[in-house]
Amino acid sequence: MRRMFREIMEKVYRLIAFAICGGIALYGVIAIAYAVKHSDGGSLAMGLVCSMIAAFLFAYLVIPPIAEKMAFGFYTPKNVKPLPPEFPLIQAKIKKEEYAGAIADLEKLLEKDPGNYHVVSLLVDVFVDRIDDHGNAIGLITAYLKKDERCPEDLPLVMKLVDVYLEIDNKEKAVALLDKEIKMKYRDIERKQLIKRLEGIVMPNSKKGI
Structure with missing residues (x-):
C-alpha cells in the first residue's frame, strides 16, 4: 500500500x-x-x-x-507463456478486492504449472501492493529464483524482491540478492541492469562515508 x-x-x-x-x-x-x-x-x-x-x-x-x-525496455518480459485463461476472472476478483479468492485461484494455477511467470508475478503483486504480505512475497519470489538458469523474465521479479527488501528497510538482503544474481547466468544486458541497481543502493552509502 x-x-x-x-x-x-x-x-x-x-x-x-x-x-x-x-x-x-x-x-x-x-x-x-x-x-x-x-x-x-x-x-x-x-x-x-x-x-x-x-x-x-x-x-x-x-x-x-x-x-x-529505452534503456530498460525489456524490463517487462515479452517472450513468456500466454496468460492462463483463468486470468480475467482472477483479475476481476482483485479489482473487487476479493483478495482471498484471487490468491486461492492463483495458488491452484501454480500447483498445475509451478514456476509460471504470469501467475507468480500477479500473486506477488497482490501480496505486495494489495495486502502488504511481504513475507509471502519474499518466499514466493525466492522459491521462483531457486533455478540455476536465468532468462529475461526473471529480472522483474528479482527487482521486485529488491524493492520489497528496501521497503522493509533490509538493505543488506537487497545488496546480497543483487550480488548473487549478478553472478548468475544472465546475458550482459540483464547483468548491467543488476549492476546499475546495486550501484544505486550502495553508492549513496559510500558517499556518506567519505
Missing part, C-alpha cells in the same frame, strides 16, 4: 510540474506577443526567459523517462 501511495503521489507531483511548465510557457508566449505588438524590450526579455525556463523544465520532465524506457 505504501508503494501504491508513493506512485500516486509521484503522478500528482508530475501533473503539477507539467501544469507549472505550461503556465510559464503560456506567460512567455503572451509576453513575447505583447512585446512584438508594443515594441517593449522588457516584455520581450521576460518572455524569452520564461520560454527558456519552460523548455528546460519540459525537457527535465520528459527526457529522463523516455531514456529510461
